[in-house]
Structure formats: structure tokens, C-alpha cells
Amino acid sequence: MKIVKGFRISSNENYQLNIINVMKHAIRNFSRQEIVSRKMDGSMHRYTYKDSYNRMERLANALNSIGVKVGDRVGVLAWNHYQHFEIYYGLPGTGAVMVSLNLRLSSQDLTYVVNHSGASFIIVDEDLIPIAESIMFSCKKVKGYIIITEKDLSEIDTKLNPCYSYEQLLNNASLHYNWPYLDENSAYAACYTTGTTGKPKGVYYSHRNAYIQTIVFAAQFSMTVEDVVLQLVPMFHVLGWSKPLAGAYAGSKMVFAGKWSLEDLEDLTNIMVQEEVTVSGAVPAVLMAMLEFIRKLDKKPDLSNTRLICGGSEPPIALMRGFWDETGGEIIHSYGSTEAMAITTLNFFKPWLRKELSEQELWDLKKKQGTIAPGLDVKIIDEDFNNLPFDGKSSGEILLRGPWITQNYYNAPMTKDKFTEDGYFRTGDAGTLDSEGYLKITDRLKDVIKSGGEWISSIDMENVLVSHPGVLESAVIGIPHPRWDERPLALIVLREEYKSITKDDLKKHLSTSFAKWQLPNKILFVDSLPRTSVGKLDKKVMRAEFNETYSSD
Template sequence: NFFGKLGYRDAYERIQRLANALDDLGVGIGDRVGVLEWNTNRYYEMDFGIPGTGAVLLQMNLRLSPKDLSYVVNHAEAKFIFVDETLIPIAEAIAPMCKTVKGYVILTDRDLADIKTKLSPIYSYEELLKEAKPEYEWPNLDEKSAYAACYTTGTTGDPKGVFYSHRNVYLHSMAIAMNAELSYRDCLFQVVPMFHAMGWGAPQAATMAGSKLLLPGRYELTDLGPFVDLMVQEKVTVGDGAPAIFLPMLRYIEKMEKKPDLKGARFLSGATEPPVALMKGLYDLTGGEIVHAYGATETTPLVTINRLKPWLEKLSEDERWDLKRKQGFIVQGLDAKIIDDSGKELPHDGKSVGGFCVRGPWITGKYYNAPGTESQFTEDGYWKSGDAATIDEEGYMKITDRIKDVIKSGGEWISGTDMENEIVSHPAVLEAAVIGVAHPKWEERPLALVVLREEQKGKVTREDIHKHLSKKFAKWQLPDKVLFVDEIAKTSVGKLNKQAMREQYKDTYMEK
């Protein structure tokens, strides 16, 4: 946060200056402008300034490989790239491969003369704003024109482009503000990277509601002390993130002598299912609530949110915690269903498992310039998520696994996701992944990969994990092997990379 504190009025002036600067650079309606930046005020300004002129903000995932990132830039045909000074090496690595880029705008407070880079030509963001006019006459744009673009980071094939329209973003912002119950009294902590799926729409929703928006800049999972301290200092009431963030945050809080008071705060959690141990642990220590939600790049991303319906307050405490494991009910404005392999819609009975499909005003209808991807959409306009799910009588959706990750053993299905979360609830476990690998007799068998807490390494056995799992899983479902590892493979957005794990351990049960 390079300004310290900035009011919406001052931010708006800078946004208008940015719009004028874009005009001066020759950026026109429909041009793509790439952004390589942390969660800062400058990114916030670009979130509004670039699309407001009619140009398209291209979100660049700084965790992608140079090959994939350059593919994104070329496929989207980016004209300029705005890059933070600390991320110049990433831009330099892809620059020789980028065919359409005409220049680079450096996000820095320093003079360009003091910055050594191979990038050319370069411009100073702050100098451009300083020289630009403080008022801008915004064009009257078609609401269905492109606002921003984000590319999926699947583990197979090239990244696929999802373009969000102005209408899409506006309606999604309303959905986030309403379902997160945002108001001008709130302080929203933008934890999710702003380069990923519109930063989950939180910056736009916070602006719409007039909430205070807390931008942490660059932070490290290995040092969450300043992160937690900032959250307490600014009296955060709403946050967003993934279990990969909230778990180490909880571990840090556990070691604090004085626990922070987060009563009433709600933290939207996505990417993967938050373990009950995490949700309960944070609530017991701080009063803060982790609210399970679900979405994807293709959905802007909000699809479901898990809030307790008033008539379900009669549930026991254990039943409530079990319910919170579900992704939640479908938010207003969207249609959703689960289907079998033939496309037949399945009942909402909490038992029938099918492919989860969704459509609506902020759900993509196709991938940008990606022939061959039509099969990921149904004839009646639903996007096929690739997730296997159930929907119960109350409308709560539960992801049982990725369709390609469900383990089929001896003709029976085993949910690796449920098993992972149960393993993580063991007090000695830091992380876990469960994959299905080939077996000579049973087709597939589950294999558990477990990362123990540092102080527990060498003290936990396969039998300990089996004993813990046996409370909820049948004996035949238990993993034949439990491997204790130092780390678990993840994708560029922090999700478990099960494809890489399956490849690495594919011969585990086939070896003699």
C-alpha cells in the first residue's frame, strides 16, 4: 500500500488521470492492457481506469511459467504491459516472446533513470499520471463490451481466455456486496490476488458498497505476522482467501499470547474446501467466521455461498459444522443443475452425484478464440464445471471431487476431497492430498500424501492416519499407503495439482 491511506475522491482523480494517460499512449477502445502487479492502490486504479476508457484489462498471473504467460499475452494481443518494479524480471523473461506489446509502464516511485531493465520502451506510471489532466470524459460504452480478461490455469493444454463484460462485472459486484452483506461500515481485506478471477470481485463490490478497502501489497505465507497485525489494526470485518492462506494464519494466531477479537468478521473462503478444523479453530480463537463459497475463473467467480438459513438454526452444533463444509446455496440470478453422463438432470436429494453445471449473467458462455472447447458448454447455455457434486433438499451444493479426480475402486466411488479434509483435521497434520492411482486388482486405490507439522515429523504413522479416518470411512475406503512428504504439488493459483501427483506416483501400487 504505497500511499498509506487514500480516499475514494483522491483515488477517482488518479483514475481519471490514468484514463487520460492511456489516451496519450494511444490505447483505444478494445485494446488489451496487461497488468503485472501486487494487491496495491495502483492495481485498484487500473481496475477502473483501463476498462473505463473502453480498453480491456488483461490480468496476468505472475505465478505462470514464461511459456504460459507469454501465450496469454500473445493470445489476448496485449498492446501495453503495466508492471511493478519488483516484477520486472518476469516481464523481461517473456518480452522476447511477446509479439504485440508496444511498450511497458513501470509501476514505481523511483525515477526511470534509476531502474535497470532490458524492457523497451518504458514509461513511468507516476509521471504519466502527473502530466495527465485530472478530469476525464468517460465514453458511453456498450454494457456487453469487454471489461477485463482472465486466463484459466488448468494443468493440461494452453490457458483459456475468459472475457468479462461491463454488465457481467456490475451484476457480479451487486451479488458479492449483497451476499457478503457489505456496507460502508465494513473494512474489506483484499487477500485474494487481484490478478486472479477479478480478485473475486471484491474491489468492485467494496467500491459499490462504500466499504474501506485494505490492500496488503506483497505478502509472504512464510511471514504472516505483519499480515495478521494489519488485519487487527484496521479492524477488518470482511476478507477473502483460500485455506492455503487461512491455515497458516490460524497457526500464527494459535501462537499469539493475546488472541485478536474478530467477532462478527466473515472471511469468504474458496479454491478448496476449508476443513472443519480450520473453520472451528478460527471461530473458537477469534470469533471470526469462515464462510465457504464456490466459483471459478469462468464464473467471475461467485456461484454459491454457505450461510445458515433461519429454519436450520435448530440443527445441533455438529450438524451445523458439517453443513458448513458444503459449498452453499446458489446465489440469486444463477441457474444450476447436476447431470449424469447422458446429460440427464439428477434430483436434489443430497445423494445423487453428477456433473455440476451453471449459467447466468456473470457466467461465461464460451472461451475466447478457443476452438474445440465447445463441449464444455451444454446446448441450453450451461457451463460444465468439471466438478462432481450433490445438491440437497435445501439447495446446498457439495463438491465431492473433480470429476476426473473421483477415485473408482472395485466399482465403488471414493471422494478424495472428503478424505483429505478428514486427514487435515488430525492435529499433527499440516496439509494432505488423496489421489487415485492404478491398482492391479481394484482398478484404482487411494493414496494419501501427508505433510506433518514440523514438531510432529517422525511421530505419526500410517496406522495413526487410518485410525483417525476410520471414524468416518469404511475399512475398504482407507488408503493402502500413506506417504509422509515435505510438500505437496500445487498449481499456479495454489490448488492441489493432482495431475502432477498422479504422474509422480502412478506406479506406487503396480510395483512388485
């Protein structure tokens, strides 16, 4: 892409956007703001921004003392807690690179990520030591392990060697640190994709990428010092959807959920009420489970001041409306990816649309992913790379370009076809953009069902199925068919109290939204649906299991 240089002036173009400045400015303006972290025993650790920053300085000195240098990559295998927040700033502030390690990856994929990134040290939570031990002999370049624990190292039985105590390193380190003035295009962090095909691919974010995205996200989501941010999204997943950065930039109170699972929904719901959480987020599967828990409570929590960002896949209307009706909490649809730093769109109602649309039309609008974040370019292309109009009807592949959209995968030359010569990232998602600027994902290109020359959206069909009161979860996949190329197959998890529902009941429900030829040939009831390490439906596994379903039709 050609850059045209205009009339040059003496601007401060050499001022570098370093992420550590987000925290330096936060402790200048909000030093007494609280940071709360749920510990392993369920108790809450509390301290302030200033306390956290002091530990970040100690961490930086500690890392330098064991040999971490500018440009080194350091893996982080940890839950959502205050130490992880310290690492978000203290580690990259030294000029080293934070490599987020997805603790749900297989040992084989995790080994690949550590070796591909060239990580020289790994910071690991005590209860995650077995994961680190499972890859240690295959990761020859790792020089040492830093264990986050409240115990003395002598009390920990581990094969990791050499190992250091996170807390002891900080206790022994000097308080003040002279942060280097880094080139803003230096790498801040790396996240690896967890796609269902091939090896994980490395996406490296520069300090400039992360800084600009932080400002835009905080501004677009209207985050302020009055907000209380609950970090539910794993901090190893696309920078925790940027909330640890945007929250600090805005001076918000930060609440970290610690180690949690769907078994901890009561505890997490109580935290949302007790800490007066106003901002959080999760994938639909987590919010659906939380809604199911809340529905069984006699006294519903009041979440009327809470905004819940939901991404990863499209949240069904039944989920968004259910949260609103039960708690007053608003689920805000978002769209993003590892390559686009999570928050690419947010769905807010425009004032004129509030006046013009009916209540049902507004709920239908919430199904769309939202408007594109300021600063990003977008276009929709057909199979011949022609630009499609923004008419809300013309569906094609979504391409994105902007100051935090990646332009390549790290050390992966075979993936160049995912990026265009003029700087766009090919998302692999099919969608439309309407005249108001709202993006609607119609499907992943690989998940679109092509039947008899026509396309059927699996996402739309899944959401209609979930709108039935008896359906807890649904997945729709395209299965090879000898006559029609592909035909839809619906996999359904029923609610316990609706086990008497029949396949004909669900086909009748679908027929209100889909033509007869679009309806799935078969509907199968299953106990559960396979998911990826980040909670998305794993349709690759489903297609493999049910690939022969229509072979004899």
C-alpha cells in the first residue's frame, strides 16, 4: 500500500507508545483504585493500583536478575489473578515478550507453541506444574521456570529445573526500575491461534498495536474509573479480550476470577453482586450456563448496571433476552479473533434506531455483531475478490485492516494467502454489512452448508433451534450427501425437563424461519457437544463423527 507524504511539521512523532505507560499513568491518576483477586481457597486478595505497580517494578528487576533480556520470549501458564495482571505490564515493560500459553491445549500443541516462540523461561501457577512437566523434556531452549505459589519452593515436589519462586524473586528484588524507552513496534505479547486444523499460528502484538486498541476499546465501551471489571475471559485468550489493559487505562476497579470452572457459578455470581461488577464478558457457553444457574435461584441477582461482552460465537436471542429478563444485565454482542485482538465490533443501539424500530426489531438487531471499531477498514468480497455492497444482503468473506490487525503469522510463510497485498486480513468468516454499519456473520466459510448450489447458514439455524424453550444447546453441520453435495444435520442437547420433545417438534419450530428444503434431513439428540479449548463448537470433530450419516440416502 503506497503511503503519500504530505506537508511535514515538527510533531512529536518519536514519542513511543509503550504499554507500561498505561500503568504508569494509571497509578498517577488512580493509585488508590482497588484490585481484587479470587484465591484458590475462595478468599479475596485486595490491594491497590500503586501496590500492583510496585510489584511490577520488582518483577522487572527480578526477571533481569535471572537473565531475561530485551527481546526474550517468556511463556505464561497461569489463571486469572493479580500476579497475572502484574505480568501483563512488568514483563513486557522490560522489553521481553509475554507469550500467553493456553493451558487447555494438548501437550503436543503446547510444546509446539513454546518451541516455535523460542520461549526462554516459563512462568507457571503451582497447580499447573503437571502441564509444564509434561512438555519440559521436549522444550530444550527453556532455561528455567518461575512458579507462582505462596509456599516455599522446598515444599513443592516438581521435576522442573531450575525453578524459582515468583514471590521470593519479587521479595529479593529492588523496588524501583528504570523502564526502557522501547520502540513501539517491538513485540508486547504473543497469542497462538487454537484453530481446529493444523498447528497453532503465532500472532505477535506490538506495543503500538496493544496501546491503540486499548484506547479505542475503552473509549467505545465508555469505560471509566466508576466501572468494576470482572475478568472472566481467560487471560491467555487474546489478551483476555483486552480488559486488563482497557480497565487499567480507564482506572476501573479490577476483579480477577482466579481459577474457575462452571462448577463455580454460584461463587462467581455472588462476586458480581458483592463487588458491584459493571463490566465483564464470556463466550455464549459460559453465559448460558450462568443463566441456567440464575433461573433456578429464588432471588435473582440485580445486574441492571452490568454490561456483558459476548463473543467467540453468536449469542442466541434466547440467551440475551433471558439475561435481561432475569437480571436486568445487558449482553453486548462483539466480534473479533486472535488476529484482530478480540474486539473488532460492538453492538450498541443508535438513538435514531431506538426511535424507529419496534422492541422485537431491536432484539433482532442484537443478533448482529455490531459496528466496526473506529480506526479499522473493512470490506466484503465475493469468490472473485470483487467488493460487495454494504446492503445487509450481499454476503461474502470479511476482510479487515487497521492499526492492530495482524499482517502476518510469526514464522509461518505458508500462510501468506491469509493476507492481501494491500494489508487486509482474510478472516475466513462470511458476512454482510448493512447501510447502518452493522456487521452480521452468516457463517464461517468452512461451516457454510452448500446444498444443491444454495447456501444455508448453520449459525442462523442453531440460534433458531436454541430459541425453542426445550433446547439447551445446538449445533448444525454440513454432511456430504450423494445428491445435494451437503445436507444439514442438527445435533441437539435438550433441557432435563423437556426430554419428551420430538424431532418433529423441532422441525416444526424451524419451519417458521426456514424453507422446507433448508430443514435438516436428520435431527439427533446428544448428551453434549464437543468444544475447542476456547469454548467454541468443534465442528471438525462433529463432521468426522457423523460424516457417513447421509451416505446411503
